[in-house]
Amino acid sequence: MTVETRREKEITVAAITGRMDALTTSDVERTLMRLLDEGARTLLIDLGGLDYISSAGLRTLLAAAKRMKAQAGTMAFVNLKGHAKEVFEISGFYSLFTVYDSVESALERLGR
Amino acid sequence: MTALSDVTARATLESLGALIESVRSAAKARIASPERRLDIELAVEEALVNVISYAYQGGPAGDVQVRCSVRDGRWLVIEIIDSGTPFDVLAAPPPDLTAPVEERRTGGLGIHFIKRLTDRAAYRREGGRNILELRVRLDRLKKYRQPEVVRPGKSNRRGI
Numbered sequence: 001m002t003v004e005t006r007r008e009k010e011i012t013v014a015a016i017t018g019r020m021d022a023l024t025t026s027d028v029e030r031t032l033m034r035l036l037d038e039g040a041r042t043l044l045i046d047l048g049g050l051d052y053i054s055s056a057g058l059r060t061l062l063a064a065a066k067r068m069k070a071q072a073g074t075m076a077f078v079n080l081k082g083h084a085k086e087v088f089e090i091s092g093f094y095s096l097f098t099v100y101d102s103v104e105s106a107l108e109r110l111g112r
Numbered sequence: 113m114t115a116l117s118d119v120t121a122r123a124t125l126e127s128l129g130a131l132i133e134s135v136r137s138a139a140k141a142r143i144a145s146p147e148r149r150l151d152i153e154l155a156v157e158e159a160l161v162n163v164i165s166y167a168y169q170g171g172p173a174g175d176v177q178v179r180c181s182v183r184d185g186r187w188l189v190i191e192i193i194d195s196g197t198p199f200d201v202l203a204a205p206p207p208d209l210t211a212p213v214e215e216r217r218t219g220g221l222g223i224h225f226i227k228r229l230t231d232r233a234a235y236r237r238e239g240g241r242n243i244l245e246l247r248v249r250l251d252r253l254k255k256y257r258q259p260e261v262v263r264p265g266k267s268n269r270r271g272i
Binding site: 022051052056058066069083090096 | 129154157161210212216218229
């Protein structure tokens with residue numbers, strides 16, 4: 001499991017690859033919280049490389065979203081597919097969050 | 113019934129990987145679709161995390177057993193067995209899937225996944241043990257209990 005982060009102007013992009021399960025999700029949580037500590041106001045989470053996610057992983061994403069909301073920031077997702085997309089759909093996360101098809105369209109919309 | 117695997121370990125997070133791996137191997141031998149195997153893995157992780165978190169609360173961790181078998185040639189059966197506090201995990205209230213971010217909670221999602229990603233889930237208390245039996249049809253490629261999508265003014269044509 002890895003989290004690669006980069007800045008696209010005012011937008012922080014975090015690409016999560018591998019697994020977010022009960023054993024590995026705390027690493028992702030640390031990274032996301034660090035990004036929020038560092039003042040990220042718009043966070044785009046790229047799940048294109050995410051192979052597997054369980055409710056433990058969803059809990060981490062929700063915790064980040066709650067904090068982002070509390071500090072009046074924006075958090076969105078991009079590149080959901082296969083298993084991760086199915087988990088988002090079943091859990092209601094798909095309608096809870098803004099989900100973009102591509103990083104390009106997300107950056108364009110979020111950058112406005 | 114054909115036994116595929118039977119692993120017992122201490123109900124702690126450290127055991128989770130090995131327990132899930134036993135199910136992963138059993139599923140791999142019988143189910144071709146990698147997508148379905150991930151669904152099974154997810155249901156099993158949720159069930160195991162539940163046992164690890166709650167079955168032996170307030171005392172030392174006991175054991176959890178994971179048993180995989182094929183029944184009647186058409187079911188992959190996964191039994192998750194603990195000897196902790198009597199608890200029917202399937203009777204837990206369903207999660208609220210519509211609350212806004214501020215009020216959303218993830219409690220109950222695991223059980224929701226178990227119900228949605230297996231073809232059958234049943235709980236029984238037997239000989240002082242909790243037994244959660246998950247069944248997956250071997251002869252179905254995908255999907256499980258899809259919610260019926262009915263749009264107002266249109267008939268639902270999905271022939272499932």
